[in-house]
Amino acid sequence: IVLTGGDDHLWKTWGFPDGNILLTGEGHTDWLSGCCFRPSGTQLVTSSGDTTVRLWDLSRRGCILTLRGHSRAVRGCCWHSCGDFVASASADGTSKIWDVNSERCRYTLRGHEDSVNSIEFLPFSSTVVTSSADKTLSLWDVRTGLRVYTFQGHVHPCNHATFS
DSSP: OEEEEOTTSEEEEEOTTTOOEEEEEEOOSSOEEEEEEOTTSSEEEEEETTSEEEEEETTTTEEEEEEEOOSSOEEEEEEOTTSSEEEEEETTSEEEEEETTTTEEEEEEEOOSSOEEEEEEOTTSSEEEEEETTSEEEEEETTTTEEEEEEEOOSSOOOOOOOO
16 A cells, blocks of 8 residues: 655555556545554554644544644655654654643754754654755654754755664
8 A cells, every 4th residue: 555645635555566546535635645554454644734633543534633743844754664653854843742542742843943853763763864855864862852963964854864
């Protein structure tokens, strides 16, 4: 299954390799910037220019939780490999670690001086990497919410970072 999100405010799942649309989700009020399957494959998370992060249950075909707390567009989202946490990156200069079981923000990661454009978990760890328009990348310990390292050297905004 392929998952997509677009400027039309919708996410879609597509059969692979035939390309048939399997499901369409609506509920965001602005463009979708990110979408990611939960490791179990039964749910997904989306991020949007409407400042929200939403969790969707594929069997119920609907939104089961809307996470609010960012003040500007949410630029990206991802699941932790355990499936209990979601991370979001926002144009408000912060990232958030959300506990999906308690339905609350566990930590707000502050330290970038401009939009946070992406966030990724290092699989099976408590580390995330963020990329920012402030031309830096940062490593964070999500158990404490503290930045542990900053990479500098880009001369233009950083749009994405990931782990090998």
